[in-house]
Amino acid sequence: MKAAVFQGPGRIAWQDVPDPSLQDPGDAILRVDVVTICGTDLHILKGDVPEVTPGRVLGHEAVGTVVETGRDVRTVRPGDRVLVSCISACGRCRFCREGRYGQCRGGGGWILGHLVDGTQAEYVRVPFADLSVHPLPSPVDSLDAVLLADIFPTAYEVGVLNGGVRPGDTVVVVGAGPVGLAAVATARLYSPGRIIAVDLAESRLAAARELGADATALAGEGPEQLVADLTDDGLGADVVMEAVGVPETFEMCTRMVRPGGRVANIGVHGKPASLHLEDLWIKDVTLTTGLVDTSSTPMLLRMMAAGRLPAAELITHRFDPGQMEEAYDVFGRAADTGALKVALGGARHTALETTTATDAG
Ligand SMILES: [Zn+2]
Numbered sequence: 001m002k003a004a005v006f007q008g009p010g011r012i013a014w015q016d017v018p019d020p021s022l023q024d025p026g027d028a029i030l031r032v033d034v035v036t037i038c039g040t041d042l043h044i045l046k047g048d049v050p051e052v053t054p055g056r057v058l059g060h061e062a063v064g065t066v067v068e069t070g071r072d073v074r075t076v077r078p079g080d081r082v083l084v085s086c087i088s089a090c091g092r093c094r095f096c097r098e099g100r101y102g103q104c105r106g107g108g109g110w111i112l113g114h115l116v117d118g119t120q121a122e123y124v125r126v127p128f129a130d131l132s133v134h135p136l137p138s139p140v141d142s143l144d145a146v147l148l149a150d151i152f153p154t155a156y157e158v159g160v161l162n163g164g165v166r167p168g169d170t171v172v173v174v175g176a177g178p179v180g181l182a183a184v185a186t187a188r189l190y191s192p193g194r195i196i197a198v199d200l201a202e203s204r205l206a207a208a209r210e211l212g213a214d215a216t217a218l219a220g221e222g223p224e225q226l227v228a229d230l231t232d233d234g235l236g237a238d239v240v241m242e243a244v245g246v247p248e249t250f251e252m253c254t255r256m257v258r259p260g261g262r263v264a265n266i267g268v269h270g271k272p273a274s275l276h277l278e279d280l281w282i283k284d285v286t287l288t289t290g291l292v293d294t295s296s297t298p299m300l301l302r303m304m305a306a307g308r309l310p311a312a313e314l315i316t317h318r319f320d321p322g323q324m325e326e327a328y329d330v331f332g333r334a335a336d337t338g339a340l341k342v343a344l345g346g347a348r349h350t351a352l353e354t355t356t357a358t359d360a361g
């Protein structure tokens with residue numbers, strides 16, 4: 001089969017590799033129908049994730065069709081259309097038993113496209129299939145569902161839930177890439193008083209407004225002043241989410257939060273950031289970090305089936321599966337191409353597209 005193989009920093013190739021086969025009784029083999037590229041894949045490509053060794057098939061977000069299952073797999077069978085979660089779960093370890101699958105100690109966690117071969121391929125082996133794939137209800141289009149592999153649960157769990165968004169809150173989301181936009185959309189589920197989005201690109205801010213941001217600011221045009229102007233006594237926001245992953249934006253978030261407020265870091269950081277405890281120690285600020293658990297995925301799937309989550313707006317570029325290298329190029333130059341999420345494969349049903357557009361409008 002063909003797959004996107006990491007060749008070492010800066011190099012990826014769509015090339016022939018052996019087909020995956022069952023290795024464990026809990027495995028499933030899937031034909032990949034829709035796959036996306038994640039910002040994390042770009043970190044890997046830059047060489048920021050040293051556990052990923054040359055020869056690894058990348059990718060941890062996909063929708064596929066089950067073609068074969070190991071003898072212990074009970075919940076899916078050949079022919080089922082399923083979402084592949086970016087997090088695999090052994091189901092037996094301490095953390096899995098708490099629903100904290102991201103911290104799995106039994107061989108799961110973020111393994112696909114990281115420690116084992118991933119989804120950017122024609123076929124993929126998914127370990128612990130019972131807890132690591134989700135059968136898709138028929139109203140949900142594969143192209144929409146693929147956004148539930150990572151970006152929606154990440155934004156919702158690590159941003160909205162960790163940030164403790166409550167009705168009436170002023171919420172700031174710094175970074176309006178796919179995850180930041182999903183944070184805007186899922187923060188709205190809690191009826192915040194106002195959502196403010198900050199980004200470097202006007203096109204992304206326009207997308208944030210479309211998904212429900214009430215105010216937006218370019219990063220270079222005084223976002224901190226805007227937040228002060230829009231909050232009581234200029235005290236700052238109740239919840240600030242960091243969805244970029246660089247020191248400057250993290251530090252900006254800690255300056256935008258009100259006393260007693262919450263800063264939820266979602267961004268994947270490759271460098272140290274300063275924590276200004278000399279300013280923060282007295283402010284009762286809560287700071288959270290996290291890797292997604294994907295424990296919210298079944299709930300998010302029900303919301304998507306009910307037309308309560310926007311999706312189509314987030315996929316800006318479509319490719320055939322064989323155009324993987326081109327897709328990486330377009331996604332990697334998002335500032336020039338305006339790419340949010342790129343998807344390879346998948347056919348959208350016209351009727352559903354109409355429904356989705358109306359519901360999100
Ligand atoms: Zn991802």
Ligand SMILES: [Zn+2]
Pocket residue numbers: 089090091092093094095096097103104105106107108
């Ligand atoms: Zn586990």
